[in-house]
Amino acid sequence: MNFKELPFDAGQMLPGLRTWVECESPTFDAAAVNRMMDLAAYELAALGAEIERIPGRMGFGGSLRARLPHKNKGTPGILLSGHMDTVHPVGTLQGLPFRVDGNKAYGPGIQDMKGGNYVSVEALRQILAAGLETPLPVTVLFTPDEEVGTPSTRDLIENEAARNKYVMVPEPARPDGGCVTGRYAIARFNLKTVGRPSHAGWALKDGRSAIAAMARKVLEIEAMTGEDCTFSVGVIHAGQWVNCVSSSCAAEVLSMAKRQEDLDEGVKRMLDLSDASGDVIVEVTRGVTRPVWEADAGTLALYEITRSLAKEIGFDLTHASAGGGSDGNFTGAMGIPTIDSIGVRGAGLHTLNEHIEIDSLTERAKLAAGLFLTLT
Structure with missing residues (x-):
């Protein structure tokens, strides 16, 4: 059976995906993330996968590693990596409930x-149900902390x-439906x-x-944004009583x-903002960093395979480097052929307008199945 003949059905996938979406799992709520991992673990266990629950650390939820049944299990194969x-x-969910409106599903x-995670698991489900075997063993790794830079699971x-x-x-x-074969570097900073x-x-x-001083620093930092390196302040915490002059203020900064x-120069500029000489002390410390991932020959060869599969399905798959980090930064920077944003x-x-195009569920499940059944 050809991967295109697998019986993927968006209408049948939606109820299962809805269950995942309605299991809210914000990064900073470890118990909520663990509940989501429970759902995924059950579905992968039902496929006969060897399930391993890896405890969380640093206050984050745990991870899920599943090794699919295969005659060559334990040899190098395919890693499906998602958060x-x-x-x-x-x-x-009160403001963004799961709902379907035409070709869009929200949540x-x-x-x-x-x-993307769900259709990848669905691809494995249909492959096994059809009695097919992937040329390479498949490992699924779901992690709990990508949205904050993957501080607790990068080494995993x-x-x-x-x-x-x-x-x-x-x-x-990507907005044009394309995939990612490289990503920009990202650094986070804590500012006080x-x-x-x-x-x-x-x-x-x-x-x-401290609040007034921070306000001035925010303007200074965001004014440092240029063509090759950007700076943005996304989090600020300060103050307890309005009748007190604030003695401390904390902020988080993202640079890409x-x-x-360019990132190294940006890091230097940020760290140089530390200043203990005035009436208000400014402290800048570096947080987690994602390295630059530049496409090499292995990744580009993997892209060509992926693009040829997309053509068989009926669409053209473009590729590009992209801003916005992912765990592909790590694997791609290691020199391991990585294909990203195929969700x-x-x-x-x-x-609060987050949605998917429902017809892409079948399209991307077929693409994942094609990769699982083609890569050798």
């Missing part, structure tokens, strides 16, 4: 990246990737200002506001660069 955490807090995390991903010949990452497809408290009513002049040398088509990820 089950989302940016949407528990309760988002928190449905595009990034539960849709890299070690698993090193045991395999290929890596498939079903992150959302430390001021001098005072009563804001009768001793305002005695204080030095197309080349490693579902859609739009609005990380917003």
Whole structure:
């Protein structure tokens, strides 16, 4: 049986995907992420996979590793790598419930990246149901912390990737439906200002506001954005009482660069903002970093295989390097052939308009099945 003949049906996939989407799993809620891993573990166990639940650390949820049945299990094969955490807090379903409107299905995390993960598992389900065997053994690794830079599972991903010949990452497809064969570098920073408290009513002049200092720094940092390296402040925490001059303020900064040398320069510029000489102290520390992934011959050869399979299905698959990190940064930078963003088509990820195009469920399940059955 040809992979195109496998009986994929978007209408039959939607109820299962809905169950995954309605199991909200924000990164910072370890118990919620673990509940999502339970659902995936059950479905993979039902396929006969050898299930391993890996405990979480650093306050994050655990990971799920599943090795599909295969006569050559334990030899280098295909790693399907995806994350089950989302940016949407528990309760988002009230404002973004799962719903279907024409060719669109909505819900928190449905595009990034539960849709891609689900169709990949569906591809394995249909392959096994048809009595087919993949040329290479397949390992599935679902992790809990990609949305915050993968601080607790990077080594797990890299070690698993090193045991395999290929890596498939079903992150959302690019806006034109294309895949990703390289990613920009990303660095995170923690920024803190430390001021001098005072009563804001009768001793305002005695204080030095950490919030005011941070506001000035935010403008300075975002003004550093250029063509080759960007800077954005996405999180700020400060203050407890409005009648007190704030003594501390914390922020998180994200920097993205197309080349490693541009990121290195951006890192230096950020760290140089630390200053203990004034009335308000500024402290900058570096957080997690994703390396630049530039497509090499192995990844480009994997892309050509993927593109030829897409043509058989009936669409042209473009490729490009992209901003926005993924765990493909790690595996691609290691030199392991990696094909990223082969997940579902859609739009609005990380917003209350997040949705997928329903007809892409069948399309991308066929593509995943084609890769599983073709790669040698």
